[in-house]
Amino acid sequence: MRAANRTRTRTRTTRPARPAGRPRRTRLTRTEARNARAxxxxxxxxxxxxxxxxxxxxxxxxxxxxxxTERTGPLGLGGQEREVFAGLANYTHxxxxxxxxxxxGRVLLFGAVQIPLMIALATxxxxxxxxxxxxxxxxxxxxxxxPYGVPGVIASILWGFLYVPGISPLVEIAGSLGVHxxxxxxxxxxxxxxxxxxxxxxxxxxxxxxxxxxAVPDELYEAARIDGANAxxxxxxxxxxxxxxxxxxxxxxxxxGTLQLFAExxxxxxxxxxxxxxxxxxxxxxxxxxxxxxxxxxxxxAVLLALVACVLSFGFLRVVGQRGNGDGR
Amino acid sequence: xxxxxxxxxxxxxxxxxxAPRPSGTAIHPPLRYxxxxxxxxxxxxxxFLTPVYWLIVSATKNSADLFGTFGFWFAHPKPLQYLxxxxxxxxxxxxxxxxxxxxxxxxxxxxxxxLSAAAGYGLAKFPFPGRGAVFHLVLAGVLIPGTALALPLYxxxxxxxxxNTYWAVLLPxxxxxxxVYLCRIYAAAAVPDSLLEAARIDGAGExxxxxxxxxxxxxxxxxxxxxxxxxxxxxxxxLPLVMLSDSDLYPIQLGLTSWTGYADRQPELYQYTVGGAFxxxxxxxxxxxxxxxYWRTGLTEGSVKA
Numbered sequence: 001m002r003a004a005n006r007t008r009t010r011t012r013t014t015r016p017a018r019p020a021g022r023p024r025r026t027r028l029t030r031t032e033a034r035n036a037r038a039x040x041x042x043x044x045x046x047x048x049x050x051x052x053x054x055x056x057x058x059x060x061x062x063x064x065x066x067x068x069t070e071r072t073g074p075l076g077l078g079g080q081e082r083e084v085f086a087g088l089a090n091y092t093h094x095x096x097x098x099x100x101x102x103x104x105g106r107v108l109l110f111g112a113v114q115i116p117l118m119i120a121l122a123t124x125x126x127x128x129x130x131x132x133x134x135x136x137x138x139x140x141x142x143x144x145x146x147p148y149g150v151p152g153v154i155a156s157i158l159w160g161f162l163y164v165p166g167i168s169p170l171v172e173i174a175g176s177l178g179v180h181x182x183x184x185x186x187x188x189x190x191x192x193x194x195x196x197x198x199x200x201x202x203x204x205x206x207x208x209x210x211x212x213x214x215a216v217p218d219e220l221y222e223a224a225r226i227d228g229a230n231a232x233x234x235x236x237x238x239x240x241x242x243x244x245x246x247x248x249x250x251x252x253x254x255x256x257g258t259l260q261l262f263a264e265x266x267x268x269x270x271x272x273x274x275x276x277x278x279x280x281x282x283x284x285x286x287x288x289x290x291x292x293x294x295x296x297x298x299x300x301x302a303v304l305l306a307l308v309a310c311v312l313s314f315g316f317l318r319v320v321g322q323r324g325n326g327d328g329r
Numbered sequence: 330x331x332x333x334x335x336x337x338x339x340x341x342x343x344x345x346x347x348a349p350r351p352s353g354t355a356i357h358p359p360l361r362y363x364x365x366x367x368x369x370x371x372x373x374x375x376x377f378l379t380p381v382y383w384l385i386v387s388a389t390k391n392s393a394d395l396f397g398t399f400g401f402w403f404a405h406p407k408p409l410q411y412l413x414x415x416x417x418x419x420x421x422x423x424x425x426x427x428x429x430x431x432x433x434x435x436x437x438x439x440x441x442x443x444l445s446a447a448a449g450y451g452l453a454k455f456p457f458p459g460r461g462a463v464f465h466l467v468l469a470g471v472l473i474p475g476t477a478l479a480l481p482l483y484x485x486x487x488x489x490x491x492x493n494t495y496w497a498v499l500l501p502x503x504x505x506x507x508x509v510y511l512c513r514i515y516a517a518a519a520v521p522d523s524l525l526e527a528a529r530i531d532g533a534g535e536x537x538x539x540x541x542x543x544x545x546x547x548x549x550x551x552x553x554x555x556x557x558x559x560x561x562x563x564x565x566x567x568l569p570l571v572m573l574s575d576s577d578l579y580p581i582q583l584g585l586t587s588w589t590g591y592a593d594r595q596p597e598l599y600q601y602t603v604g605g606a607f608x609x610x611x612x613x614x615x616x617x618x619x620x621x622x623y624w625r626t627g628l629t630e631g632s633v634k635a
Contacts (some may be wrong), residue, residue, distance in 0.1 A: 146614060161387070
């Protein structure tokens with residue numbers, strides 16, 4: 001890496017002059033050309049598919065979102081379909097839609113509660129498993145991580161059965177204790193979904209944190225212990241500051257994941273009447289595209305969703321003052 | 330690898346005086362701490378395992394018992410017969426969905442791993458103009474929400490006539506910006522330039538050096554990328570949902586939700602859904618338990634760096 005950098009800076013400084021007759025420089029340019037050729041061979045297969053599956057759809061969505069379909073037949077029915085430029089009309093349409101905005105508010109509320117809860121739980125479990133007091137670490141770690149292997153749809157089907165009165169043993173147990181619970185009521189269903197997401201991803205985030213904890217040399221803890229620090233002090237003043245990068249990483253990925261919330265409410269919809277087609281922004285975009293058949297508005301909503309995700313995750317990175325890692329060092 | 334974090338670390342309070350001892354034997358925490366820790370961990374384990382336990386119990390029940398008996402205990406268990414029912418229902422459509430899932434996840438993850446390895450290796454080992462820009466593009470790709478992309482991808486693919494084919498799910502699955510990111514970091518650290526130089530002097534071509542040397546040195550990262558991508562594709566719901574309308578192309582998740590949609594009219598589908606869900610989580614659980622070691626090592630690279 002360092003050697004490569006040096007090559008690059010050297011060639012860059014020598015290239016503009018390029019007086020003939022210095023064999024060393026010619027060799028360097030040849031190296032450069034050879035490097036570029038080899039790099040192209042390695043990088044282009046990925047890059048071309050990346051263009052097709054990442055950049056092209058974004059470009060196409062932006063294009064779609066700026067156009068609308070116009071029908072030329074009588075009464076706007078039948079006849080020729082024609083795409084005309086619509087300016088920002090699709091965006092104003094989306095942003096004027098109360099249900100779309102409510103859906104956004106809902107996932108933001110969801111994230112504001114669920115993400116801190118999940119990261120806190122993951123941190124506590126990671127610290128407990130890495131503490132000297134823990135026994136049966138392998139079993140517990142596997143048990144906590146297990147739900148990550150259950151796809152969101154399956155997890156939602158599973159928890160759906162545990163939520164529905166008449167089949168759920170949880171409702172039955174609560175009922176026999178004289179407590180009436182309704183996991184799918186208007187006020188509770190969002191938190192029932194939060195529970196599904198918490199159940200699925202806490203173990204995964206815990207594993208990320210554990211791997212970061214393991215990267216810390218044991219001598220550091222040893223030294224602190226010898227100086228009389230107890231387990232709480234070590235956790236609070238050594239371990240948590242050290243796993244900060246991992247905490248930032250897991251939070252950013254959780255923000256992105258939360259905004260995409262789709263499978264859980266989609267699967268629970270038949271069970272809970274309070275989940276409408278605008279429950280989350282993604283659900284709204286999906287029904288715009290496939291139920292209302294309005295691809296142009298759906299495209300605008302997808303673009304808005306991606307924008308908000310970018311703003312929020314970069315904003316979070318800014319707020320926590322994370323050093324840029326774009327140079328990939 | 331630990332350098333970025335070490336910078337933030339408080340300076341060691343004192344150099345370790347004691348001779349290095351195997352950790353764990355060093356200190357016995359008070360019994361009080363051990364009891365508190367064990368109870369908290371057990372509580373968490375109950376929370377995480379209860380739905381799995383319910384699934385195992387319920388996979389041995391028929392629809393009548395699902396509704397009529399207590400969910401956390403067995404009733405007339407006939408697991409083999411009920412699971413056979415799942416596999417043979419509707420001319421074995423479940424087996425077809427399972428095979429589709431395996432195809433999408435297996436072929437997709439394998440191809441994604443190879444493409445990521447090559448791209449990461451190329452980005453790490455060959456300086457070329459625009460390298461930084463390409464890497465930033467890849468990083469941006471990591472942060473783009475997958476489902477925000479799925480809908481535009483559907484619009485694009487349907488305009489190209491690719492929607493509702495195997496390719497519609499496979500093509501996006503082989504692109505893993507996170508895999509490239511991980512491979513680039515790993516290749517930069519684990520593949521020494523001097524070794525490549527030596528191989529070049531021996532007259533080996535770049536492709537051979539990559540296949541013989543690079544891939545071998547990058548193996549731990551490649552296993553991680555494969556696992557991540559496999560789970561990602563296997564769990565993906567939104568992309569196949571928007572892309573596929575032919576139920577013969579469905580992966581398991583999509584198939585199972587189509588069953589739950591009809592369960593009101595055909596109650597036996599409740600039983601099939603539960604049984605199908607049970608069968609579908611088995612492969613990933615086996616994969617994850619067996620390869621847990623690789624999750625850990627791989628994640629360290631990713632998390633320390635980001």
